[in-house]
Amino acid sequence: MNRQTFMHSVKKMTIACGILAASVSFGASVFAFSDLKGDPAETKINALHEAGVINGVTSQLFAPKSKMTYGQAIQLLVHGLALEQNPAAGSPSNASDYFAKIDDKSWYASSFLIAVQNSLSLDKATDPNAAVTRAKFAQLLDEALKAKGDFPVTEMYFNIADGGKLSAEVDGSLQTLLNMRILSLETGGKFRPNDAVTRSEAAAWVHDARAYVQRMLGTVGGDDSSSTSQGADIKVEKAADGVNKVSVTVGNLPNPGYGLTIARIDFGDGKKAVIYYEITKPGPGMYPQVISKATAVAYLPEGYTASAKPLPGSYTPPEPDNPQF
Numbered sequence: 001m002n003r004q005t006f007m008h009s010v011k012k013m014t015i016a017c018g019i020l021a022a023s024v025s026f027g028a029s030v031f032a033f034s035d036l037k038g039d040p041a042e043t044k045i046n047a048l049h050e051a052g053v054i055n056g057v058t059s060q061l062f063a064p065k066s067k068m069t070y071g072q073a074i075q076l077l078v079h080g081l082a083l084e085q086n087p088a089a090g091s092p093s094n095a096s097d098y099f100a101k102i103d104d105k106s107w108y109a110s111s112f113l114i115a116v117q118n119s120l121s122l123d124k125a126t127d128p129n130a131a132v133t134r135a136k137f138a139q140l141l142d143e144a145l146k147a148k149g150d151f152p153v154t155e156m157y158f159n160i161a162d163g164g165k166l167s168a169e170v171d172g173s174l175q176t177l178l179n180m181r182i183l184s185l186e187t188g189g190k191f192r193p194n195d196a197v198t199r200s201e202a203a204a205w206v207h208d209a210r211a212y213v214q215r216m217l218g219t220v221g222g223d224d225s226s227s228t229s230q231g232a233d234i235k236v237e238k239a240a241d242g243v244n245k246v247s248v249t250v251g252n253l254p255n256p257g258y259g260l261t262i263a264r265i266d267f268g269d270g271k272k273a274v275i276y277y278e279i280t281k282p283g284p285g286m287y288p289q290v291i292s293k294a295t296a297v298a299y300l301p302e303g304y305t306a307s308a309k310p311l312p313g314s315y316t317p318p319e320p321d322n323p324q325f
Contacts (some may be wrong), residue, residue, distance in 0.1 A: 033062035041204035048207055050312040059315070064200035071108040071128035073137055073202060077120070077144045078111040080206035081213065086117040086147075098211035101127050105291070107252065115140075116250045118147040121169070135170050135193035137202055138183060141209055142173035145180075151216050154179045178256050182208045230310040232277065244300050248277050251293040254317055257282025260294035263311040275302045278314040 021266070033056050036042040047061060048054040054076060056062040068076075077083070092098040095109040099122070104110050108128055116122060120143045133141075145151065158178045163171060174191065177183040182205055185191055232250050239245035250260055259280040264272045275298050300306060310316070 016221055034060050036062055037202055038062060039064045041200045041207070044207035045200065045203045048080065048210075049316070052310045052316065053206070053210075054203055055316050062199065063072055064198060064203075066199050067131040067196040068137070068199050068202045070122075070126055070132055071106070072199070073132045073140065073197070074115050074120075074122070074128075075107055075108045075111045076202060076206055077140055078114050080210055081144045081148055083114050083118050083144060085114055086293075088117070091117055093162050098124060100125050105256075111255055115144075119143060120147075131196040132202075133193060134191065134195050134197045134201065135166060135174070137172050137197040138205070139173040141182070141205055143175050143231055145176075145209055145213070146226075148213050149217065152182075153211070158185065159189055160185065160193075161190050163191060163193060166193060177205075180212055182212060234275075234306055234308055236306060238302070239299060242302045244302055244304070246275065246298045246300055246306045248275055248298065249293055249295045250277065250279060251291070253279070253292045253294055255282065255287035255289055256292045257285070257287040258292065258294055258317055260296040262296050262298045265298055265300070266306070268292050271304045273300050273306050274279070275308045276311040278311050279317055281315060281317070 029224070033045070036045060039045070041064065045054065045064065049056075057066070087093070091145060092113065094104050095113040095116075096104045097103040098116050099112055102109055106128070112122070112126075112128070120140050122140075153176055156179055160166070160174060163174065166174070170193070174183065174193075178185070179201045183191075232248055235247040235249070237247070248260065248262070261278050261280055263276045263278045266276070268274065277296055279294070300308075
């Protein structure tokens with residue numbers, strides 16, 4: 001196949017995939033979850049879901065008023081702010097090396113490991129199923145932001161009416177997030193620090209923290225030219241003269257019945273190509289409950305830098321072992 005024929009085929013494939021993606025997206029509800037109508041964080045939750053950052057308790061329900069557990073919270077913070085592994089001398093290699101109650105096979109284990117490597121203040125006895133208070137989640141969010149960079153912050157002092165018993169560390173985190181306008185106080189200057197943070201509240205704070213990082217750095221994940229992206233691994237191999245084979249692999253799937261397809265490829269300036277993928281649901285039948293991977297292949301002209309993203313609004317499977325993220 002010569003280069004001209006290949007480019008013609010790519011154009012036809014892009015158009016065909018674009019039509020397919022449009023037909024799939026057109027039938028989807030504007031609202032990702034059926035229980036968000038009227039929730040003040042509805043738009044922010046849907047935006048995080050479309051970005052592949054957060055899931056519901058099922059494919060249709062988000063449970064916005066439910067208490068967020070530590071397992072969900074750490075997963076949300078690590079994914080939401082794109083924290084990366086940062087091993088240092090003497091740091092744990094597995095989550096269970098540090099945490100007494102974390103199983104390395106759990107869906108949140110890798111996020112706990114990344115969190116402790118990025119200096120998030122988590123006790124070794126942290127129970128992943130316990131609820132997180134608003135004060136503790138705010139402290140962890142502030143620490144996650146510090147792991148992203150040293151951002152300039154105004155030093156206006158906010159009087160927290162019910163913050164008299166807060167530690168200096170937690171009060172400092174609240175002051176920082178209030179100055180960043182990521183948090184706000186309620187009527188009478190109250191924060192309700194000891195109440196459990198709800199899934200809706202946590203999602204809204206992380207959404208605004210992501211927006212803050214994007215304003216400061218231009219992107220949450222750092223170098224936008226990276227050939228990998230959150231949730232997907234990319235392998236590039238030469239397929240023929242002038243043509244590269246790009247394998248996109250998504251891991252942490254609940255069982256081998258899940259698959260992966262390429263929805264479309266967008267070719268941009270600077271010889272950058274964005275490959276949009278979709279995770280497909282298992283067909284009828286029984287599948288072993290083992291964490292699995294799925295791979296799909298695309299072909300690009302030689303010289304193009306590839307990145308991979310989930311198709312906005314596409315199906316997101318439940319987390320292995322526990323869908324409550």
